[in-house]
């Protein structure tokens with residue numbers, strides 16, 4: 433399957449999402465979003481969609497700020513329960529996230545797969561829960577170092593894609609965001625080369641065309657994540673199948689994150 437042409441790429445609005453992970457309490461969250469709101473211009477918002485994926489305890493504060501000041505910054509959660517309600521201590525449900533007007537929810541981040549034993553089946557149930565409640569899942573997939581060393585990154589990542597999207601109909605999958613995050617590049621400073629990112633992101637798009645249609649595949653945004661910074665974002669974004677970034681550490685610095693949003697100026 434051929435990679436997307438540049439014309440197709442321009443039809444996809446880039447999505448820069450900051451994954452705060454377990455950082456910034458609700459007061460720090462307010463200060464941080466205010467800094468972003470102050471820095472980002474109409475021109476930025478027209479060119480790039482900007483989102484923050486925040487700890488559950490920050491959501492209400494961020495919602496109040498975004499609603500009150502009519503900000504164009506989108507927000508969401510880092511996880512969702514596969515259940516709607518009930519005796520699931522510690523979990524947060526889709527209806528709760530929808531009530532807080534979340535746009536996005538990350539599903540299957542490698543840290544959840546690794547520390548919370550989330551399988552592709554669980555991720556699939558969470559993708560369903562997101563769609564059931566009107567949230568857009570950002571399905572995170574990507575290989576570890578052992579898989580990369582064995583040269584198996586493409587089949588490994590595509591198997592995670594298949595598992596996460598199993599039986600998800602096209603009218604839902606057309607809005608999914610896929611985040612390709614090679615585990616060996618997360619928080620390590622070890623960024624994948626733009627060619628590494630393109631190899632797997634291109635394969636993801638080709639697989640989406642096989643699973644659904646070329647039209648759907650051309651529409652889906654595929655992000656790269658793993659040690660993205662202002663200094664490397666432009667080269668990664670220049671790849672034909674990379675439509676945005678999922679940013680960890682660098683998203684905790686508002687100025688740096690704004691530079692990432694303005695990747696075309698870097």
Ligand SMILES: O=C(CO)COP(=O)(O)O
Nearest residue numbers: 451618619658659680681
């Ligand atoms: O896991 C990530 C985003 O979800 C990437 O984290 P870093 O940008 O800190 O490497």
